[in-house]
Amino acid sequence: MAPPGGSTVINYNFCTRSVYLFIPTYFLTLLITSTLLISTPKGSFTRYASLPIIAYLCLRVFDYGAAAFPHNVVGLIHWAGSAYNVFLISSTLLYLEGIDSTDPFISKPVNGRPPGYFTRLWRGLSYCVNVRGINTPYQIKNVPAFDAKRPGWVPSRRRFLVTNTAWLVFLYLAQDFFYSQEITIEDEVKFLGINRENLFFRHPKDGPITGDELGYRIVVASLMWSILIPLSVTLQYTFISVLAVGTGISEPKNWPPPFGSPRDSYTLRLFWGKFWHQTLRWHFSKPAQFITHKILQLPKTGLIQRYVNIYGVFLISGIWHAGQSWFMLRAQGPEIQRAGWNRELSFFMVMATGIMIEDGVQWLFRSQKVRKGEEKEGLVVWKRVVGYIWVWGLLILVAPFINYPKFRARLATFLPAHPLIILHPE
Secondary structure (H helix, E strand, O other): OOOOOEOOOOEOOOOHHHHHHHHHHHHHHHHHHHHHHHHOOOOOHHHHHHHHHHHHHHHHHHHHHHHOOOOOHHHHHHHHOHHHHHHHHHHHHHHHOOOOOOOOOOOOOEOOEOOOHHHHHHHHHHHHHOOOOOOOOOOOOOOOOOOOOOOOOOOOHHHHHHHHHHHHHHHHHHHHHHHOOOOOHHHHHHHHOOOOOOOOOOOHHHOOOOHHHHHHHHHHHHHHHHHHHHHHHHHHHHHHHHHHHHOOOOOHHHOOOOOOOHHHOOOHHHHHHHHOOOOOHHHHHHHHHHHHHHHOOOOOOOHHHHHHHHHHHHHHHHHHHHHHHHHHOHHHOHHHHHHHHHHHHHHHHHHHHHHHHHHHHHHHHHHOOOOHHHOOHHHHHHHHHHHHHHHHHHHHHHHHHHHHHHHHHOOOOOOOOOOOOOOOOO
16 A cells, blocks of 8 residues: 555655744754854854754754654654754854854955845855855865866856756656565565564574575665665755756855765775765764864874764764664654664764774784885785775675664655665555
């Protein structure tokens, strides 16, 4: 049976009243943040006094977002989860970075004159939605180029719109193909390799995992992290970019690709730092740096602060993703919800630990004083092959830990469809 109010790929099943409350509250929070950015100096009392107001508005955003999708958990995740992002964004801009009217991006002259109030307000608002800080002093590292062979090249508006509109259509059709495949109950059991009555563990009566089941696990995890999740994120990003550039409120240069090249995924550090999308990196890393240097008073350099900071970033990311599991598994009861929450946090802690391990292995390798003459192409290729096996092997091993419970939830999806919705809802 299809989910109430829509198909398996497109489901507009939401509460209209809550949507009408969510949207103005969301933008009011961003408007207050941008107003404070241009009208108060860094470290001012007004900014700190406004923190409870921003926190309250974010709670309202959460409540309205959660109420907007009574029968659509994936839509609920995207909307209610935005409250977490808005609070991090506002905190980063106002308190951790301390951006104010003296910022070169906000104060840039217009035709030789100082920018007016509304120009500065618009630029402050753009900081709130430009989550990677593109073309600002705070642009994050490793932003992908439009063309890898021409790092500084930016397409014209017409070329950007034509190319991305065609890309958008392709992404949607590809997503429709992947997410419309109906899988029978028997296929599902084989697909997941776990008993239908248990969301997390393989039941002993099912016997050992067969070679076919292991193959399914490898294929599913590989598809999830190399195609399906990037497909969904890129679809949403491309849709917004076409809308922004097409209406003239933004320029093509502000919309570089969200993902880097998968060829860079031969270490976990490169996987998360260059290949994977970094739309939340700025607003995850600044709170982690605040904890590391301001609260724990660790120095700016050194191994301890480096890895405390890495664990902090992945912990903040883990909390955000744990909220996804909490919502998606709420129908299964509080015990399963808590297990899903803990598994999300564990997954991201494993990623941080993996980065620390590979840093140690690389240090040991370099400490053997490999001569430059030995660093030939064959050795480089060998190291990369080992790296790919390490990164993707770890993902294949650990990803089912968090993904399979979400598969089993068999949730209705929302436009754009969430990558975790592969199985056809009953």
